[in-house]
Amino acid sequence: MKYQESNLVPHKSALMSTAANILNEDVCLPAAVIKKAALENNIQWMQRYADARGVSLAPHGKTTMTPWIFQQQQQAGAWAVGVGSAWQASIAMVSGVKRVLMVNQLVGKANMQLVAKLKNEYQDVDYLCCVDSVANAKTLSAFFSAQNQRLDILIELGVPGGRCGCRTAEQALALAEEISGLPGLRLRGLELYEGVLHGENPQPEVEALLRDAAALACQLERYVEGEFILTGAGSVWYDVVCNIWLEANKPANCRVVIRPGCYITHDKGIYQEAQDELMARDKVACDLGGDLVSALELVAMVQSVPENDRAIVNFGKRDSAFDAGLPQPVAHYRQGKLLKQPAETIETTGIMDQHAMLKLKPGAEVQVGDILVFSTSHPCLTFDKWKALLLVDEEYNVLETLETAF
Amino acid sequence: MKYQESNLVPHKSALMSTAANILNEDVCLPAAVIKKAALENNIQWMQRYADARGVSLAPHGKTTMTPWIFQQQQQAGAWAVGVGSAWQASIAMVSGVKRVLMVNQLVGKANMQLVAKLKNEYQDVDYLCCVDSVANAKTLSAFFSAQNQRLDILIELGVPGGRCGCRTAEQALALAEEISGLPGLRLRGLELYEGVLHGENPQPEVEALLRDAAALACQLERYVEGEFILTGAGSVWYDVVCNIWLEANKPANCRVVIRPGCYITHDKGIYQEAQDELMARDKVACDLGGDLVSALELVAMVQSVPENDRAIVNFGKRDSAFDAGLPQPVAHYRQGKLLKQPAETIETTGIMDQHAMLKLKPGAEVQVGDILVFSTSHPCLTFDKWKALLLVDEEYNVLETLETAF
Helix, strand or coil, X not given: CHHHHCCCCCCCCCECCXXXXXXXXXXXXXXXXXXXXXXXXHHHXXXXXXXXXXXXXXXXXXXXXXXXXXXXXXXXXXXXXXXXXXXXXXXXXXXXXXXXXXXXXXXXHHHHHHHHHHHHXXXXXXXXXXXXXXXXXXXXXXXXXXXXXXXXXXXXXXXXXXXXXXXXXXXXXXXXXXXXXXXCEEXXXXXXXXXXXXCCCCHHHHHHHHHHHHHHHHHHHHHCCCCEEEEECCCCCHHHHHHHHHHCCCCCCEEEEECCCHHXXXXXXXXXXXXXXXXXXXXXXXXXXXXXXXXXXXXXXXXXXXXXXEEEECCCCCCCCCCCCCCEEEEEEECCEECCCCHHHEEEEEECCCXXXXXXXXXXXXXXXXXXXXXXXXXXXXXXXXXXXXXXXXXXXXXXXXXXXX | CHHHHCCCCCCCCCECCCCCECCCCCECCCEEEEEHHHHHHXXXXXXXXXXXXXXXXCCEHHHCCCHHHHHHHHHCCCCCEEECCHHHHHHHHHCCCCEEEEEEEXXXXXXXXXXXXXXXXXXXXXXXXXECCHHHHHHHHHHHHHCCCCEEEEEEECCCCCCCCECCHHHHHHHHHHHHCCCCEEEEEEEECHHHCCCCXXXXXXXXXXXXXXXXXXXXXXXXXXXXXXEECCCCCHHHHHHHHHHCCCCCCEEEEECCCHHHCCCCCHHHHXXXXXHHHCHHHHHHCCCCCCCEEEEEEEXXXXXXXXXXXXXXXXXXXXXXXXXXXXXXXXXXXXXXXXXXXXXXXEECCCCEEEXXXXXCXXXXXXXXXXXXXXXXXXXCCCCEEEEECCCCEEEEEEECCC
């Protein structure tokens, strides 16, 4: 499209000066910012956790889809990067990631063609995806063997009422038996996502699923040559996954892989709650020192104060997740200066496509042109609203523009 | 970022062959498609409606942020394109749009710098934005007069408990008086968005607001040189806006401008309901012939059928709006052939980041690899999940890749 050739500014939170500072209004607001120190802390903390447990870390890349972050995670010691689609796998490989765990089924001719192309282009990259049906296994084998390629796969184990995955050990074993006769496939292990278990107190169910998986892995061992990959764990139950799988009987040459994603920027919402619970129950995490901290913030400007107890800021559903709590103010600046009034006197109560509505409680004094910094909840759906996020230092100087690839 | 230079495929619904057909699996699924005939119908229908009413049309561009669509709307006769931010204004201008109505406040030094740059670069473009406070008016005037520029503005009228906008005629008149003494601003008219009025039966409130606005416009007339712009109307109340404003006393040289946005692709959810109600009450729309039709669809593939009454497809919150009803199946294909079983036997019941959960009712027979076509609700939040949407004909041949600019 011709419009991009003459684009004046490359993305919506464009820098309008060099050495841009956000509080100095050098950046088109709203902007999504990542605090560098907090990001580095989180990358290091989760890697240290995996190292302390003796498991491998495959951060789920779908959260950020940000090549620069993939690179930081890999450099810090991540064994792989997790992705959810062939497109996401292509971005991970183009970013230099050396092992890509597509924790999803690969379906459709075009998606298979893309993976075949990637396997040719990046022969040093270890790419794996998941299979949960004989139908899919046969289609994949036919396609990849016709390309003279072999696809590395994990069998997915699921739960009744959940998402994908074989529902029983019998199904999984029958599938492994089929796969062993298919020339285009090579079985490498077993995958699950315990995060589909919800409810009042899902921990017993999570533990039972993990025990079942370890027992199943022992039965699948004979179908796998070399190392057996056993992988699970989002950002909520990664300690429990380690507890159960490290103690369980499992294949002799077994690599346990955890795949948290949202830890990367953490939040001050649903993942903060989950991590607080984890810290309360897990001695390893407690003894590690430090903790995950919120690294992703939205910075927006007050554009209207139309009523005494009501202000409107210039971010909306086009800029932020809103499915797990609204972004809430954590700091308030006027002409570059931090105001002393507590951010808690301002509450985000509503959101539209391009606006958010704030309730001003007693003590809140807000003016048009004030800058508010908001914490977020559920980072995934904030990242995908931005072509670029801004990496900043503690003074909100912009250090780097981080392009995303959604 | 280096990763883009060697990008293998440019966006997530990449075409893997020339002369790509979606049902032939030539495109990485999921994909967001726009049916060309439906899109053209909608562009023409709304333009004919505005023409029949003798009002000007300024389609809200924030819905699509798709330059090619902006161009089609302008070519069909749109008087302007509406936008919600300085960034969006830049995209409209770079796309060749000749009048940009930023129906929002312009705040922050960087956003003002961007607009100043646009005004220099695109001197033939008529750019307007909204003001609802003396504070904002003074800041804007100081900035733009320092650039030897003059900013064209509309006063925004709001409602108590609503979004931006002056809450009373007195406030608006006092603001107009201030503006008349500010060298960097030129008042051009009055703006409102009646869509903030919700509730059981908002029509009487909407009508009262519109009458108040017309009366206020008469009082503001003396502050405006030449044509007076009076603008409102999203995709729900555009008939009522015409009814009230065309009959009301208003400034002698008054241009009424309606700004629907979501009509462009329409949907089979909240906007279908709104349009059905409009057709039932508005003779002009009824007599016009034809109607808006749903033009935006999601095409996804079944990746797992783990239970008899449950299937999983490969789109999720990363691909679709979910704030106004989930996408629902409208067609079911297997190996390129339309199946006869009614799409109503399949219901989307849940959505995660990369997956949607389908309930299979009696009569539904679904296999891994089947293609399902989904209608959508609330187009805005589906568009912004895609770097590119695919323009298709009735046989789902891809005619054009439409880049978005979010």
